[in-house]
Amino acid sequence: MNVSTGLPDGRTFDALYPRPVFGYNDGMSLVDVNLPDAMAAVGDEESAFLREADRRINEYLDGRSDRYGHGFVPSDFVAVHSALRAIADGAVAPGNTFCEWGSGLGVVASLAAMLGFDAWGIEIDRDLVAASEVLVDEFDLPVSFVCGNFIPPGGDVCADDAGELGWLAMGGANAYDEMALDPEDFDVIFAYPWPGEERVIAEMFDRHAAVGAVLLTYHGLEGMRLRRKLLDGAARRN
Numbered sequence: 001m002n003v004s005t006g007l008p009d010g011r012t013f014d015a016l017y018p019r020p021v022f023g024y025n026d027g028m029s030l031v032d033v034n035l036p037d038a039m040a041a042v043g044d045e046e047s048a049f050l051r052e053a054d055r056r057i058n059e060y061l062d063g064r065s066d067r068y069g070h071g072f073v074p075s076d077f078v079a080v081h082s083a084l085r086a087i088a089d090g091a092v093a094p095g096n097t098f099c100e101w102g103s104g105l106g107v108v109a110s111l112a113a114m115l116g117f118d119a120w121g122i123e124i125d126r127d128l129v130a131a132s133e134v135l136v137d138e139f140d141l142p143v144s145f146v147c148g149n150f151i152p153p154g155g156d157v158c159a160d161d162a163g164e165l166g167w168l169a170m171g172g173a174n175a176y177d178e179m180a181l182d183p184e185d186f187d188v189i190f191a192y193p194w195p196g197e198e199r200v201i202a203e204m205f206d207r208h209a210a211v212g213a214v215l216l217t218y219h220g221l222e223g224m225r226l227r228r229k230l231l232d233g234a235a236r237r238n
């Protein structure tokens with residue numbers, strides 16, 4: 001079976017991944033991609049940004065009566081930065097468009113912008129979007145935030161599971177309308193799924209992302225995971 005890789009310049013996945021990939025993800029067309037074991041160093045500019053972001057996140061959470069009672073929990077930014085650096089340095093993605101699904105205070109999208117990605121963040125909470133915009137303005141970072149829902153139109157596979165998904169917001173505006181972009185326009189998508197939402201996020205990526213795009217996810221103590229979409233739906237059925 002001949003399948004287009006969706007990668008530029010006739011590059012092959014093997015050329016991009018000298019390290020082995022392993023295992024299809026049950027029923028999905030995603031393959032795991034190894035990330036380096038060693039953590040990448042965080043530069044001075046990134047350190048200064050992360051210190052300020054941490055301060056603002058604590059201030060934001062301390063100011064809420066329900067510190068743990070809502071959807072925003074920050075990921076491990078140093079670990080995410082390290083993975084993004086590996087993706088950027090290794091030209092792992094087919095291009096440099098990046099989207100953070102559920103961007104919280106926008107820190108990961110900001111790190112992506114610092115690494116040269118054309119970065120977007122989609123967040124359902126209007127206050128967090130406003131705080132993200134203030135943060136990137138102050139650090140003069142070219143990141144675009146959209147207040148809305150990252151679940152793509154037709155992402156009903158996820159909505160079906162909504163009863164079991166405590167934190168994944170279902171309402172709100174379709175973010176892609178405002179962006180004039182679709183999920184398949186992104187080369188790298190990052191998400192920090194709550195426990196129980198990992199599969200739904202992967203399925204959404206599998207269904208809607210472009211062939212060749214990569215999904216980077218943070219899983220708390222289990223760390224980071226990077227997966228690539230190998231086939232589109234039509235190729236899978238053949």
Ligand SMILES: C[S@@+](CC[C@H](N)C(=O)[O-])C[C@H]1O[C@@H](n2cnc3c(N)ncnc32)[C@H](O)[C@@H]1O
Pocket residue numbers: 071072073074075076100101102103104105106107108122123124125128148149150151167168169170191192193194
């Ligand atoms: C676990 S937090 C992760 C925040 C950020 N990505 C990070 O790594 O620090 C998940 C975020 O997704 C947002 N969110 C949840 N469901 C969403 C949806 N359907 N569309 C847009 N944002 C959503 C929440 O408001 C929350 O800020």
